[in-house]
Amino acid sequence: MxxxxxxxxxxxxxxxxxxxxxxxxxxxxxxxxxxxxxxxxxxxTPIEAMEAVRNHKLDVLAYSHSAGFESFRTKLAAYYAKHNIAVSSNDILVTTGGSEALIFTMGSITDPGDEIIVPEPFYANYYSFSTQSTIKVVPVISKIETGFALPSISEFEKLITKKTKAILICNPGNPTGYLYSKEEIKQLSQLAIKYDLFLISDEVYREFVYDKSEHYSILQEKGMEDHAIIVDSVSKRYSMCGARIGCLVSKNKSVIETAMKFAQARLSPPTFAQIASEAALEAPExxxxxxxxxxxxxxxxxxxxxxxxxxxxxxxxxxxxxxxxxxxxxxxxxxxxxxxxxxxxxxxxxxxxxxxxxxxxxxxxxxxxxxxxxxxxxxxxxxxxxxxxxxxxxxx
Known part of the structure; x- marks a missing residue:
């Protein structure tokens, strides 16, 4: 059999x-x-998103561009600008959920047997995606006693080998709810530059921070243009989990060009979901x-x-x-x-x-x-x- x-x-x-x-x-x-x-x-879900789908004027439900609607990517760039993240529409690739953005990222920057360091506990699908990509997740342990704060940089350095390609964080974190401080992001950025690694940040919960805290993105760090990759999604931000729309964001042109080949292979992200997601960006503050x-x-x-x-x-x-x-x-x-x-x-x-x-x-x-x-x-x-x-x- x-x-x-x-x-x-x-x-x-x-x-x-x-x-x-x-x-x-x-x-x-x-x-x-x-x-x-x-x-x-x-x-x-924002009424703007629902109304955009209800009031569409499409006669044919056609493919979109493999990178996603240009109008959507332009509005996403404007959204990031409001968060002090300077990117253009060409730095953004629309994906079928944040999950596909992670799969495209792993496919674009790793080969079988390569390693990615991830603070643990981590979003369970990181392990699933690494299995699909035939790469190894190397955990660096954070503890409940410290509120799951970033482990010391020396703990990361102990784990770096010739096979290490990236560090992956979720900020704020799933499953811990931990929010990395500006200083912690700076430390990780310096480490990525020192060892010539990618720093991947899953930022799908960017808005959800409490107690007068502020979210600090890896793409706000100067000098990270070649190293930083953001994974994002509309799922939680706009309560649109079923839309399955996310994006990969990077100023590294080689990363975007490589991920684009994966995007072309899956043809295009879903049209109606992009219509809804683009309209959701018009939701009031x-x-x-x-x-x-x-x-x-x-x-x-x-x-x-x-x-x-x-x-x-x-x-x-x-x-x-x-x-x-x-x-x-x-x-x-x-x-x-x-x-x-x-x-x-x-x-x-x-x-x-x-x-x-x-x-x-x-x-x-x-x-x-x-x-x-x-x-x-x-x-x-x-x-x-x-x-x-x-x-x-x-x-x-």
């Missing part, structure tokens, strides 16, 4: 989605599930401010509630809408399944994402979970209460 590839066998399961069968079974049993496992915002205020209040509700549960440790997120919590359990994966399969409180339960899937090693993050605070404050409070009682019963 024909067998599947080694690459296919080594592709990791999604820690976010692998519990879906348990959730589906629980739902069929009539349980109400509070979904804290996935970063699907409940914020409404109030859309951002109101959304950020909601997430900050949800973060505060979640963290304050978690801190009141005996044995739970949580790092205060500075951005995005995720946090990592350490639970008083040995195996968070088993606990998450138990919550769906064996437990309910008044026919209600909670779905979590076991954090082990956000680490590269098999024995790390075993008692941690990632929580997405995308529910309203009332539902978050209820979910926290269910989690508190569940932990008491689980540990009885």
């Amino acid at each position: 024909p067998i599947v590839s080694h690459k296919g066998k080594t592709m990791p399961e999604s820690p976010i989605r692998k519990l879906v069968p348990f959730a589906e079974k629980a739902a069929k049993e009539g349980k109400h599930i509070y979904h804290l496992n996935i970063g699907q915002p409940d914020i409404k 109030s859309y951002y401010t109101e959304t950020i205020a909601k997430y900050k209040s949800r973060r505060d509700t979640l963290v304050e509630g978690l801190k009141k549960i005996p044995g739970v440790k949580v790092a205060m997120p500075k951005g995005a809408f995720y946090c990592i919590a350490e639970l008083p359990v040995k195996d968070a994966d088993h606990f998450a399944k138990w919550l769906l399969d064996k437990f309910d409180l008044d026919n209600q339960t909670v779905m979590l994402a076991p954090a082990a899937g956000f680490y590269s090693g098999p024995d790390k993050g075993k008692n941690q979970v990632r929580i997405a605070y995308v529910l309203n404050r009332r539902d978050l409070s209820k979910a926290i209460e269910i989690l508190r009682i569940a932990l008491e019963k689980y540990n009885d």
Whole structure:
């Protein structure tokens, strides 16, 4: 019988989605599930985006340019200018989600067997994309005790080899919510220049920063023109996860030209989704401010509630809408399944994402979970209460 590839066998399961069968079974049993496992915002998509699709005047749903609509890329350049990132439309390649931007990046800058250093825990699909690209993720460990701050530069230097091609960060971070400081970005930039590496920054949560903090992009750093690659997306910024529109941004012409060949091979990004995404850029500033205020209040509700549960440790997120919590359990994966399969409180339960899937090693993050605070404050409070009682019963 024909067998599947080694690459296919080594592709990791999604820690976010692998519990879906348990959730589906629980739902069929009539349980109400509070979904804290996935970063699907409940914020409404900008009306400008929806109206643009409803009122389109297309007679033929045709291919777009492989790099995406020129009008969209021009407006994206103007958007970046507002964030003190000076790029032109020619520095931008529209992709089918931030995921494709990462895949194009890895395909453009690495060969099989090359290495990328990533602070851990990291967005689980970084490992999936590296497996597809037959390259190695080399983790540099950040810890909950420091709020998942950037490890020392000396820890990065210990890991650099002849095969190292890039450092990849998520800023603000998924799954930790950590926001890299301007000084930390400068340190990483200097390291990239010193060792002639690429510095890739996943900045899809750029707007979502709290406590009067400010986001600082790698493309704001002078001297990084040849080294910096930004991965971006409309998914979280405009609550448009289903649009699957992102972009790759770099002033390195060789990177853009190479990624363009990958873009041509997949023909073009989706037309209707580009129409919606371009229109979303016209959303008023109030859309951002109101959304950020909601997430900050949800973060505060979640963290304050978690801190009141005996044995739970949580790092205060500075951005995005995720946090990592350490639970008083040995195996968070088993606990998450138990919550769906064996437990309910008044026919209600909670779905979590076991954090082990956000680490590269098999024995790390075993008692941690990632929580997405995308529910309203009332539902978050209820979910926290269910989690508190569940932990008491689980540990009885």
